[in-house]
Amino acid sequence: MHQTKPIVNLFDFFDTIYPMGPEAKKALEQLIREKGYAKNEIVQELGSRCRTIYIVKTGGARIFYYKDGIDITEHFAFENDLIVRAESLFTGNPTSKGIQAIDKTRMVAIDSEKLFHLYDQHHDLERLFRLIFEREYVNTVKRLEILQFKSARERYLELLETTDFVQKIPLKYIASYLGITQVSLSRIRSGLG
Amino acid sequence: MHQTKPIVNLFDFFDTIYPMGPEAKKALEQLIREKGYAKNEIVQELGSRCRTIYIVKTGGARIFYYKDGIDITEHFAFENDLIVRAESLFTGNPTSKGIQAIDKTRMVAIDSEKLFHLYDQHHDLERLFRLIFEREYVNTVKRLEILQFKSARERYLELLETTDFVQKIPLKYIASYLGITQVSLSRIRSGLG
DNA sequence: CTGATTTTTTAACATTTGTAAAAGGTATTG
DNA sequence: CAATACCTTTTACAAATGTTAAAAAATCAG
Numbered sequence: 540m541h542q543t544k545p546i547v548n549l550f551d552f553f554d555t556i557y558p559m560g561p562e563a564k565k566a567l568e569q570l571i572r573e574k575g576y577a578k579n580e581i582v583q584e585l586g587s588r589c590r591t592i593y594i595v596k597t598g599g600a601r602i603f604y605y606k607d608g609i610d611i612t613e614h615f616a617f618e619n620d621l622i623v624r625a626e627s628l629f630t631g632n633p634t635s636k637g638i639q640a641i642d643k644t645r646m647v648a649i650d651s652e653k654l655f656h657l658y659d660q661h662h663d664l665e666r667l668f669r670l671i672f673e674r675e676y677v678n679t680v681k682r683l684e685i686l687q688f689k690s691a692r693e694r695y696l697e698l699l700e701t702t703d704f705v706q707k708i709p710l711k712y713i714a715s716y717l718g719i720t721q722v723s724l725s726r727i728r729s730g731l732g
Numbered sequence: 733m734h735q736t737k738p739i740v741n742l743f744d745f746f747d748t749i750y751p752m753g754p755e756a757k758k759a760l761e762q763l764i765r766e767k768g769y770a771k772n773e774i775v776q777e778l779g780s781r782c783r784t785i786y787i788v789k790t791g792g793a794r795i796f797y798y799k800d801g802i803d804i805t806e807h808f809a810f811e812n813d814l815i816v817r818a819e820s821l822f823t824g825n826p827t828s829k830g831i832q833a834i835d836k837t838r839m840v841a842i843d844s845e846k847l848f849h850l851y852d853q854h855h856d857l858e859r860l861f862r863l864i865f866e867r868e869y870v871n872t873v874k875r876l877e878i879l880q881f882k883s884a885r886e887r888y889l890e891l892l893e894t895t896d897f898v899q900k901i902p903l904k905y906i907a908s909y910l911g912i913t914q915v916s917l918s919r920i921r922s923g924l925g
Numbered sequence: 926c927t928g929a930t931t932t933t934t935t936a937a938c939a940t941t942t943g944t945a946a947a948a949g950g951t952a953t954t955g
Numbered sequence: 956c957a958a959t960a961c962c963t964t965t966t967a968c969a970a971a972t973g974t975t976a977a978a979a980a981a982t983c984a985g
Contacts (some may be wrong), residue, residue, distance in 0.1 A: 546781075565903075588762050588922065597750070601814065606882075625870055629870050639814055665855075666858070669858065672865075672866065676818055676872065677819050679873055680819050683875060683876050686876065687804065687908075687911045688908065715880075715881065718880045720848050
């Protein structure tokens with residue numbers, strides 16, 4: 540899997556969203572660890588609590604869970620994308636979902652509990668992550684729209700148009716991400732579906 | 733349509749999420765107008781920008797749009813529920829969606845542009861609305877999960893279990909909310925689908 | 926209350942999508 | 956390189972959902 544997006548320095552990336560003061564940056568730096576994962580390695584176990592905010596540096600990861608024994612991919616993340624299990628991160632509840640590296644992957648991991656505590660001291664941090672999660676929220680609303688009333692073919696075509704990750708991920712992940720079976724996706728791709 | 737939830741004072745409701753200081757409350761009060769809408773009245777036009785955060789006091793409202801000429805309900809809101817078109821509110825872009833009162837409805841309207849400006853002066857306001865929108869984000873993720881891989885029947889049953897608004901809204905709105913046709917919903921309700 | 930309008934259900938049929946199994950590809954590993 | 960495992964496509968059939976139209980039921984307006 541060759542990655543096309545340029546790999547941006549993390550703090551340069553943050554600056555494009557909200558330029559923080561030096562104290563906030565310093566405080567955030569303390570919370571950040573960089574971690575490497577092998578292809579298919581589990582980053583966060585199914586059923587765990589989400590206490591880490593990940594940002595992908597290289598490679599890719601997915602959020603997944605099982606429904607009636609079937610592996611379903613709910614979310615993909617690649618360069619500079621955030622990956623969190625929001626339903627756990629913002630409630631403190633465990634989630635039945637997990638995170639897995641799709642590829643050899645490097646990620647930045649931010650301790651969310653420590654981060655949330657720092658919000659009181661560093662308004663800039665709260666501002667930055669508020670804006671980051673607002674973006675995620677908007678992305679989720681757009682995905683909802685696609686799943687609510689588009690046909691399998693429409694969903695696939697829209698994915699092709701709006702993303703560049705279809706080429707680099709197993710189609711079985713794509714199928715469940717679109718809410719369809721592999722067979723159905725194959726039919727669509729062959730032009731007969 | 734009889735409403736069962738108790739109608740809570742707006743600021744009492746805010747206090748349950750994040751108790752603000754008196755200055756922040758005072759500043760927020762300046763932005764708030766209360767408005768009444770007739771049944772089926774359009775609150776925000778299709779295609780407009782979302783510059784208002786609504787909170788339903790009595791009655792109910794929905795976010796809707798047209799897909800291939802078909803009216804699709806994306807979201808419902810009742811007592812103390814927020815209603816915003818996130819993809820516009822957080823980007824500034826216009827959205828093809830609109831807001832409509834489902835019933836005789838009273839709503840609190842908060843000017844979002846003014847509110848967002850107040851975030852700099854009143855950290856408490858940014859905190860409160862960050863928490864409010866985090867909740868909305870979580871709700872959206874849960875809805876995504878339901879739409880992604882559950883059958884029409886499962887979606888309907890889950891709606892019955894987790895909400896109390898099915899009784900009080902036209903079924904045609906429920907059907908599109910679940911991503912199915914009215915005919916399909918009728919079949920499910922009759923126990924044959 | 927009554928006629929008109931809107932909503933919901935039912936019916937018949939078409940289409941889409943799912944299921945299961947097999948075959949063909951591709952990648953991985955010893 | 957061969958053997959294995961995994962991924963994708965194909966096939967045949969089943970089930971779910973959509974489409975169109977009409978009837979029945981509920982709601983609304985005068």
